Amino acid sequence: MKPTIGIFHSTIRTDEKLILKAAEKKGVKVKLIDIRNETFDPQTYTVNFDVALERSVSTTKGMYCTDFLESLGIKVINSSATSRICEDKFLTSLSLYKEKVPTLKFAAVFSLEGAINTINNWGGFPVVIKPPLGSWGRLLAKVNDIDCLEAIIEHKEVLGSPQQKVFYLQEYVEKPGRDIRSFVIGGKTVCAIYRNSSHWITNTALGGNATNCPVIKELAEISKSASGAVGGGILAIDLIETKDGLKVNEINHTMEFKNSEVPTKTSISGAIVDYCLQQIGEL
């Protein structure tokens, strides 16, 4: 009997629909489970699936879901260890740095003075400031000068949530009008896209367009190393082409890929389903 994949979701995006379609094509049963309607009580919870795929659009709810399911001994993709690192840009950078995976210079600071010192150490502006938690290119700022830095930090200090008062700084690197996203499943790069945009933020959620990027050896190797550094699983790794070679920018653990299957001619959704089955020894 074919196993059942429990997809833990909130709003269902085109990405989840692609996974459903891929599973149907492979004859794999799927149970859609809306996290928002669940009660995670270990004394009463009924498990009616074989492996869980966490696809919540809310990182916070997804994290609690993964922790809960793992506490019951259920295999969850991605694992709580991987998700906890990838949801936080600072933890991701620390993991990459520890494993000597090429990445951009980074630091976390908690004050304007700390930011100024760091930027001076790096050789000056511009730098990028990001919230440690967040996605889709939201609240990123390219900081070109001290006036801009002062304004952004003051706004965050006055208006921000506690998380927004952690200032994640990253070196700014000029990009050739694009960056690269590799789709890495079980350490293997199944395909990659260029995210093309004239804006310094190339996120497709902000209008960047996707074209196929050949998976050359350097890309496959750095993607595998980056995946390993954060614990592996199903990951989208964002990379920047620099004069010193490829460097990892960020890693996404509930990746969106709807714009990438057509240009890469790759069934990313099919690879996701296969990986879920492999994890429970069913493929």
Add this chain to the structure above:
Amino acid sequence: MSKLSAVCPTCDAIVVVDDNVEVSEIIVCQECRSRMVVEKIENGIVTLVKAPVVEEDWGE
């Protein structure tokens, strides 16, 4: 052609919905481009509500 349709909660346009639509699925109104979510599907009737506003921890 899908047999399912619904009413856009923003502009009242008739929105054609795929036959394989799921509860909680995001739909975009072809008329006003607003984002909606499928609230329920009962007896072939699809009910849409306005999509929730993006929250700070949303993403991938």
